[in-house]
Amino acid sequence: MEVYKFGGASLRNADAVRAMCDIVRTVPHAHRLVIVVSAMGKMTNALERALDAALHAPEQLQEAVEQIATFHRSMVEQMSADGQGDYSAALQQLADLEILLSHLPNPGFDQVYDLVVPYGELISSLIVAAYLKEQLSVPVQWVDIRTVFRSNSVYRAATVNTAISEPLARQAFSSERPCIFVTQGFIAQGPEGTTTTLGREGSDYSAALLGAFLQAKAVTIWKDVPGFLTADPALFPNASLLPELDYREAIEMANSGAKIVHPKALKPLQNACIPLYVRPFNQPNEQGSAICNLALHDGNPLTQIAIREGQVLLSLSPTDLSFALQDTLAEAFGILQTHQLRTNLIQASAISLSLSLDNDSTRLPPALSALQQLFHVAYNEGLRLITIRHYTPALRAALASIPGFLIRQETRTTLQYLVREQDWAEGYYPTLLEAI
Numbered sequence: 001m002e003v004y005k006f007g008g009a010s011l012r013n014a015d016a017v018r019a020m021c022d023i024v025r026t027v028p029h030a031h032r033l034v035i036v037v038s039a040m041g042k043m044t045n046a047l048e049r050a051l052d053a054a055l056h057a058p059e060q061l062q063e064a065v066e067q068i069a070t071f072h073r074s075m076v077e078q079m080s081a082d083g084q085g086d087y088s089a090a091l092q093q094l095a096d097l098e099i100l101l102s103h104l105p106n107p108g109f110d111q112v113y114d115l116v117v118p119y120g121e122l123i124s125s126l127i128v129a130a131y132l133k134e135q136l137s138v139p140v141q142w143v144d145i146r147t148v149f150r151s152n153s154v155y156r157a158a159t160v161n162t163a164i165s166e167p168l169a170r171q172a173f174s175s176e177r178p179c180i181f182v183t184q185g186f187i188a189q190g191p192e193g194t195t196t197t198l199g200r201e202g203s204d205y206s207a208a209l210l211g212a213f214l215q216a217k218a219v220t221i222w223k224d225v226p227g228f229l230t231a232d233p234a235l236f237p238n239a240s241l242l243p244e245l246d247y248r249e250a251i252e253m254a255n256s257g258a259k260i261v262h263p264k265a266l267k268p269l270q271n272a273c274i275p276l277y278v279r280p281f282n283q284p285n286e287q288g289s290a291i292c293n294l295a296l297h298d299g300n301p302l303t304q305i306a307i308r309e310g311q312v313l314l315s316l317s318p319t320d321l322s323f324a325l326q327d328t329l330a331e332a333f334g335i336l337q338t339h340q341l342r343t344n345l346i347q348a349s350a351i352s353l354s355l356s357l358d359n360d361s362t363r364l365p366p367a368l369s370a371l372q373q374l375f376h377v378a379y380n381e382g383l384r385l386i387t388i389r390h391y392t393p394a395l396r397a398a399l400a401s402i403p404g405f406l407i408r409q410e411t412r413t414t415l416q417y418l419v420r421e422q423d424w425a426e427g428y429y430p431t432l433l434e435a436i
């Protein structure tokens, strides 16, 4: 068994879906394949906009819904031109979504988000399954992953219960006869039977979990880049391909903001010793990158850069200067945990704690109110966190000559800078661009 994951970029238009079908067609033993798909193109963002309109700007709702409907109808029309595929189930989901958005219940933002946004994955997987069914000689079976992945009820950031889900996965993805399975990434079923989501870009994580549950030979994520590169090629056009990486290296980069793979995808694969291949969907003959257990350490690894945009720096200090930080650290992190906020950088002194967090507009404000009950809280937004792994002495010196960072941290392998956008644009970015 193998698992292939196709994300939004690799399903962004009809030609991309055709290219995906060609990739599947050439897989030897394709009938032993589980295909995990995300919402097509930028549909998750479009669904978030529609939800926002339904909740806060009803005058913009029709336009937002129209964008989603037009995109999917046009996809169905173009895919239908290639044969006799039956897209009625996909169109039914689209109709259900339109009804839901016009009569939206309000059980709280996170839960209503998880009612609306999964339609992207549901419609996408139904279109893909219908197309493959029509195009391939092997039978194709659509699986609703909510019958398999059981999660907790932390809406928008749910965790899959592996003990319950693993046997369900083995059951759902086994077949007496040859069969290709098509299912959704990113979504699961919560304890009350409601739909949950696993966090943005969570489809890589879904594919990795399925790979581990099914003891797959490998998991491949098909991307719009040649593989795992030393930096994001959208920012650093000279970034080089890393043909092989150890899981630990990949997890460090992913956690630091390298969006090529979801950070949670690495652990289940490492635990099960399953390789993760990152391959280019527009050059399917290229091998891309293999993430696996590398016994030998490369003596001279390439410098790698990861960037996290949209950071907020919180500086916490005690209200009465009397605190022993150890006692209150747990309280501060407890509040962040309660609000599902992830900390990307931590710096502590005797009477201050500085934290760099993703600026989540729904989770941060209540967390801030709770923190302000206990601490003085200073707040800086619009920041970037730069992580440089395996820096060279020359790059370290060049960065040290740039004025104006909010936090700098250094270990033997890693340099991190938290900087303002203006300093990034004028100093850090040009220096890094030259170095990579």
Ligand SMILES: Nc1ncnc2c1ncn2[C@@H]1O[C@H](COP(=O)(O)OP(=O)(O)O)[C@@H](O)[C@H]1O
Pocket: 006, 007, 008, 009, 010, 038, 201, 222, 223, 224, 225, 227, 228, 229, 230, 231, 232, 233, 234, 257, 258, 259, 260, 261
């Ligand atoms: N180190 C890196 N190597 C390759 N791509 C990277 C890296 N860091 C960030 N990226 C970005 O990740 C993108 C692919 O991820 P994503 O858009 O989430 O794919 P998908 O939606 O298809 O799953 C690339 O287009 C690239 O801009």
Ligand SMILES: N[C@@H](CC(=O)OP(=O)(O)O)C(=O)O
Pocket: 006, 007, 008, 009, 038, 039, 044, 045, 120, 185, 186, 199, 200, 201, 202, 203, 204
């Ligand atoms: N569609 C979801 C889940 C996902 O992982 O998408 P992608 O594979 O396109 O990053 C999102 O955009 O967050």
